Amino acid sequence: MSDGSSTEMVVAILRTEIARLAPGDRLPSSRELTTRHGVSPVTVSRAFAQLAAEGEVVTRPGSGTYVSPRRTHPAADTPDTSWQAVALAGREFDPGTQDGPPDPPPAGVIAMAGGYLHPSLRPDRALSAALARAARRPDAWDRAPAAGLAPLRAIFARTAGGAVGPEDVLVTGGGQGSLSMVFRALAAPGSPVLVESPTYPGALAAARAAGLRPVPVPMDGDGIRPDLLADAFAVTGARLLYCQPTFHNPTGTVLAPERRRQVVDVARAAGAFLVEDDFARHLGHGGPVPRALVADDRDGTVIQLTSLTKPASPSLRIAAVIARGPVMRRLQGMRRVDDFFIARPLQEAAVELVSTPAWDRHLRALSTRLRERCAVLAGALARELPDWTPARIPEGGLHLWVQLPSGLDDATVAEAARAHGVAVNPGTPSFPAEPPGAFLRLGFAAAEDPADLTEGARRLADAARACATA
Template sequence: MSDSSSTAALVTILREELARLVPGDRLPSSRELITRHGVSPVTVSRAIAQLAAEGAVVTRPGSGTYVAPRRSRPGADAPDTSWQAVALPGRDAALDLGEPPARPLPEGIVDLAGGYLHPDLQPARLLGAALARAARRPDAWDRAPAAGLSPLRAVFARQAGASVEPDDVLVTGGGQGALSMLFRALTTPGSPVLFESPTYPGALAAARAAGLRPVPVPMDGDGLRPELLADAFAMTGARVLYCQPTFHNPTGVVLAPERRRQIVDVARAAGAFLIEDDFARHLGHGFGPVPRPLVADDRDGTVVHVTSLTKPASPSLRIGAVIARGPVTRRLRGMRRVDDFFVSRPLQEAALELLSGPGWDRHVRALTTTLRDRAAVLTDALARDCADWLVEQQVSGGLHLWLRLPDRLDPTATVDAARERGVAIDPGHRYFPAEPDGPYVRVGFAAAASAEELREGAKRLGEVGGLS
């Protein structure tokens, strides 16, 4: 049989197999197809190429071949949604978080890009038990108060500091939803908002989706620079600053003690709100006490505090809190009634069960040790295999390392090449409100399956660096 007829026969067989699969399913590997159908590697390659050209499959180098999304057949009955291009306002780019790796990643990919704990590090047993106990409560499915369950608000208040009262707390559906609400509540569309540079891409997206204009304020190894912050307020007239004073994402920096008071004072002098994103409070590595939240020492309502349980527990525990004082509190509660009335009561009850039991403290202590060890493993492996990739900050908490690449490496090309070799990392440009001032990538040590995977990931990155 000629190569062309062998290819046509294999294409026919694969089309029949594709009809039984669903979009996203993985086809057998080339080696399996060669063995199963008794054809040559060239025949398999040509058959896959033909199906890809037809749009029936999608090939991902280093990962495999997958069933492509189904396409509507052209014809009179086909839906036509082209009118929406005219009807929708042109702000889709504001909602773009970049191109983080899909979840879950294909088998064999070492995940150094994930922003959550690997399932083995999550307190699954505690979460299951907490949810089961919560579901058995007689009022578990009743409507929850708009501000959140009083006992849960008391827990968040206690964690924030002695000056915070439960009435200052609004329970939210995670940290991202809280940021979206705050950017809409604290200023008006078209206004400037100050951001540390670099910063969390989700916060940038939330601000842009609210019609706001992010303005970068540079950082150094001690965090946000107060003198530049004062200049930025004066030059822009901004009335909101977003910052992450503790275990900053992506750099891991902790705002220096002498600066913590200074930036609050600068914001107050400007008549501005300071949004304190405290997502990483439970992600310290045990090198010393975690600094008090800025809100703990602020009684004038300058600081609006955001916290969440998703990072130290599970991405599906969508429970967080906003702590605010003054008229803004009434505005936020009013927005809650407009947006979604209240956060799911069973989830709030489960969070309360989780935080109130002794198992939570044991989990946080164990997580502290694990994250410290993983950070050390990845740092050492990168020093060995990627010697000229500079770790900008020796982290004392959080989930990531911030790396400056040598000038010979383009960050986007490096990320793509890493993916082809089976390791996922994040491109640094996503973390800058304006143009980045250097070639950066973010690598994480919490989403990989093990320390061995971290070492393997660093080894593969070393192979990428050696290709330039």
């Protein structure tokens, strides 16, 4: 029998096999087919190649050959990407729940979800002026250094305080990108990462996307508990802790002064890194902002993430990682692999923005307006929903964290709230494991006007009554 006829025979046999199998089922191996039908391995390989070219099978090296998803005879000009379900099998990616800017709510829906400022709170005119000045620089379109522009690194170092110097700073493209890079740099897939419970949903998403396993460490009114943190390190063998010691998202908690040193010491004793997410340093409501953990750490235990995005604009994707020792060299190496450097015009614009008096004026005004909005929302909740007691009135940040009364489900209430014209965030995505109750995260910075927060609370009360009587 010629090679051609042998191949046609095996193709016909495999077509019959495919017809009785379901999409994703594994076909017999080359060795089985060779033995069963008395043909050569080359013949079997040619048969599989022909069927793969026709879209009937998908071959995964080292695993086998599988039946492709059934085609439904789409129109000739309609793409069919169903084959990707088989090709991506075994390469699962869990993006989790992000905390970026939500899609614009429909007209009439009050925005109390998401984690960014309403345009009326942003320094848009100062941003535009800074970008225009940056564009006029003769070297504006030159390649930027991989670690970031020296003046920008110096600005981040001064903000961190202590002994942090520009050489300890790596400029990055936004806080979320920093999280992703740091998680990939510090822990191998499958490793545990300790997190406060609750925590920032975007951190859980970044950890899981890196293949890490988030492990909850409980908090109380003073922040993460050092005693339980030590237990978690001992039980899990984790070498990584992610926390937000200043104006924690979502609760607004500030890690108590006596605990700040304890938490660093516990991490150091475990031989672990502590990732300090300092996203809210510029979002205080007028009171003192605690000193950053990284400012007093000289041994490289603390790696700080900080950003200009939250107090400025979602599109000012400028952040920084502060680290010391071999881990900084690793991060710089990852930068060269991932994206080489951050666009110079954006870095130049950031330098122009934060180096002018307009930036300080903006931060002072933003502090006042956030404090006022927080008070408006807290007062409206007290009137409209007196049994929805916030865990605390935060001294910084963009949210109130509210526990719902027994019998209410956060996802159900959030869905009902949207139906009543107000968008809020359910609390469950903030927990790395089972939540201890039902919570909502209510933002006071994304609404157009403080009066909208009062109306939003009223609509929430209507939604809660609808859920209670459903």
